[in-house]
Amino acid sequence: MNSFPAWYFDESQMAGINFEDIAQVEAFDCKQTSSTPQKEQALVKRLGISLGHTVIDLGAGTGTFAIQAALEGAFVHAIDISQSMLAYAQQKARKMGASTIKFHRAGFLTYEHNDNLGDFVITKAALHILPDFWKMVALMRMASMLKPNGILYLRDAIFSFPISEHKTFIDEWIEHSSKPEGEGWTDKDYHMHVREEHSTFAWIIEGMLTRAGFEITQANYLTPTAAEYICIKIA
Numbered sequence: 001m002n003s004f005p006a007w008y009f010d011e012s013q014m015a016g017i018n019f020e021d022i023a024q025v026e027a028f029d030c031k032q033t034s035s036t037p038q039k040e041q042a043l044v045k046r047l048g049i050s051l052g053h054t055v056i057d058l059g060a061g062t063g064t065f066a067i068q069a070a071l072e073g074a075f076v077h078a079i080d081i082s083q084s085m086l087a088y089a090q091q092k093a094r095k096m097g098a099s100t101i102k103f104h105r106a107g108f109l110t111y112e113h114n115d116n117l118g119d120f121v122i123t124k125a126a127l128h129i130l131p132d133f134w135k136m137v138a139l140m141r142m143a144s145m146l147k148p149n150g151i152l153y154l155r156d157a158i159f160s161f162p163i164s165e166h167k168t169f170i171d172e173w174i175e176h177s178s179k180p181e182g183e184g185w186t187d188k189d190y191h192m193h194v195r196e197e198h199s200t201f202a203w204i205i206e207g208m209l210t211r212a213g214f215e216i217t218q219a220n221y222l223t224p225t226a227a228e229y230i231c232i233k234i235a
């Protein structure tokens, strides 16, 4: 067991939405339209995940991606800090017949990978939970879990708009993306995201990825407030 110094980040104190709350967990799949089984299956195929691969999914949530990767034949480590999320994901995996998933209650900064090095590390819509210093530590830890030339896929709320126009872009994002209560993420959820969570600029994330030992092979600015990266761990 690793012991961490007194100054280490406390991942149990989650910023923003409380994903230990069962009501949040049960509502999650309806709200998280970026993570449907169809979209995750397409991502699994696009990344080339297949039989025999080891996949590490950090901040796995309700397990939609992990399940699709397992159904494709990969062995998946699904890691989440929330016990409620993990219990829900485990139940979903059982129903879907996805048997090659090992669930771990741990976080970006505490998960200890004690298996084959990963062919893939995946982290979607979760890294923003950490302040930038700790994102950097998390990315270095991800690099250490991967084989040489292994792939990191990162997608998150990441800002590529001009800094001087941040107010306009954030307002537009919330106006266009928020849904009425019960139909998706509400304007209050977005307000809390911007106010309390730690989404940051693309140029900061890209500097971190490079310094953590990755080569960015694809940077896609999906919208001014969302980006995805495919990176190779430099051997």
Ligand SMILES: C[S@@+](CC[C@H](N)C(=O)[O-])C[C@H]1O[C@@H](n2cnc3c(N)ncnc32)[C@H](O)[C@@H]1O
Residues within 6 Å of the ligand: 011, 014, 019, 020, 032, 035, 058, 059, 060, 061, 062, 079, 080, 081, 082, 085, 106, 107, 108, 109, 123, 124, 125, 126, 129
């Ligand atoms: C918005 S959900 C994203 C879930 C999934 N990856 C997706 O694409 O829909 C964020 C997840 O990160 C988890 N989480 C929060 N803090 C974490 C941490 N420090 N380490 C790992 N997971 C964390 C939450 O419990 C939640 O399940």
